[in-house]
Amino acid sequence: MRTRAALFRAVGEPFEVVELDLEEPGPGDVVVSMAAVGICGTDLHQVKGEFQRPTPMVLGHEGAGVVEEVGSAVRGLSPGDEVVLSWAPSCGACADCRRGRPAACVPLHRAIAAGTLVDGTTGISFRGETVYRGTATGALAERVVVAAKAALPTGGGIPLEEAALLGCAALTGVGSVLFAARVSPGSSVLVLGGGGVGQFVVQGARIAGATTIVCADPVEARRAQALQLGATDAFDPADLEAGLAELAPEGVDYAFDAVGDPSTSAAALGFTRSGGTTVIVGLPPTGSRLDLDPAQLTRREKWLTGTMYGSEDPAVALPILLEHVRAGRLDLASLVGPSYPLDAINEAVEASLAGTPGRVLVTP
Ligand SMILES: [Zn+2]
Numbered sequence: 537m538r539t540r541a542a543l544f545r546a547v548g549e550p551f552e553v554v555e556l557d558l559e560e561p562g563p564g565d566v567v568v569s570m571a572a573v574g575i576c577g578t579d580l581h582q583v584k585g586e587f588q589r590p591t592p593m594v595l596g597h598e599g600a601g602v603v604e605e606v607g608s609a610v611r612g613l614s615p616g617d618e619v620v621l622s623w624a625p626s627c628g629a630c631a632d633c634r635r636g637r638p639a640a641c642v643p644l645h646r647a648i649a650a651g652t653l654v655d656g657t658t659g660i661s662f663r664g665e666t667v668y669r670g671t672a673t674g675a676l677a678e679r680v681v682v683a684a685k686a687a688l689p690t691g692g693g694i695p696l697e698e699a700a701l702l703g704c705a706a707l708t709g710v711g712s713v714l715f716a717a718r719v720s721p722g723s724s725v726l727v728l729g730g731g732g733v734g735q736f737v738v739q740g741a742r743i744a745g746a747t748t749i750v751c752a753d754p755v756e757a758r759r760a761q762a763l764q765l766g767a768t769d770a771f772d773p774a775d776l777e778a779g780l781a782e783l784a785p786e787g788v789d790y791a792f793d794a795v796g797d798p799s800t801s802a803a804a805l806g807f808t809r810s811g812g813t814t815v816i817v818g819l820p821p822t823g824s825r826l827d828l829d830p831a832q833l834t835r836r837e838k839w840l841t842g843t844m845y846g847s848e849d850p851a852v853a854l855p856i857l858l859e860h861v862r863a864g865r866l867d868l869a870s871l872v873g874p875s876y877p878l879d880a881i882n883e884a885v886e887a888s889l890a891g892t893p894g895r896v897l898v899t900p
């Protein structure tokens with residue numbers, strides 16, 4: 537079996553679209569024909585050299601498509617089903633998986649660091665050379681072979697360009713509010729960063745019933761979008777301190793750092809009220825260190841935590857998000873950015889690096 541895919545070789549080199557060899561799917565695998573793949577911050581970390589992972593690699597882990605073929609042992613999925621890819625199919629056996637936290641699965645994170653699937657293989661090669669998989673997925677391709685539990689059915693009725701966003705940004709952003717922080721109605725929420733994930737944190741806060749939702753981002757278009765999606769106020773980071781002095785003089789109940797830079801994480805903690813909760817959502821570059829005043833945690837009793845992929849099993853979280861989409865509470869359409877064919881992968885990555893509002897999509 538073969539597929540065309542976008543190959544990332546090294547920092548500073550353009551992606552190359554090549555035809556890869558795929559190993560035949562096993563009895564528990566499915567073949568998914570990709571319809572739309574979002575360019576996520578994690579992909580950009582790699583493009584910028586902020587993560588060290590093996591190459592050549594097929595990046596992309598936020599995608600939706602149509603099941604093309606199912607292995608003999610697969611139940612509950614059939615050719616033609618529309619699916620969202622989950623990058624945390626997990627091992628199912630480690631302590632984290634058994635506690636229902638597959639996004640924290642140790643073998644999964646080992647696999648992500650090694651550029652493989654959870655079983656240690658990649659199943660793809662180019663002219664005999666192993667090709668690695670970004671975030672245990674490798675979705676920037678016309679077709680991918682994944683374990684059946686990594687293909688979650690949408691039930692149809694949602695355009696695949698929109699459904700793609702559910703696969704990482706929405707599960708991460710909305711999940712950080714509903715499943716990690718468990719924001720209660722009437723709360724005040726601060727969101728640092730109005731990119732793909734940040735806009736979903738804003739929507740999660742609205743869905744959770746937060747009554748003050750402040751978003752900070754240096755890009756005007758992103759602030760405008762946050763206001764449309766449920767933020768009650770939006771500021772340039774330079775004006776945030778003055779703005780919050782009016783809106784939440786004691787600090788906010790919950791502050792989410794959707795950027796993941798040590799400086800934004802420290803700022804989020806600083807803007808949290810005594811006893812409030814700070815959640816790091818964005819992924820920091822490898823080697824980052826946080827410099828904090830411990831008195832924020834002792835004398836002021838703040839809670840500082842982080843979340844990965846919304847802190848819930850994607851197989852549990854996705855149906856909940858789909859329900860919010862169908863009920864009109866979770867807006868995917870206005871977060872869909874420009875889309876590019878696979879052959880224009882380099883333009884797509886450029887657009888994403890430039891901070892284009894909305895998720896930049898590749899439609900293989
Ligand atoms: Zn992602």
Ligand SMILES: [Zn+2]
Nearest residue numbers: 627630633641
């Ligand atoms: Zn596990």
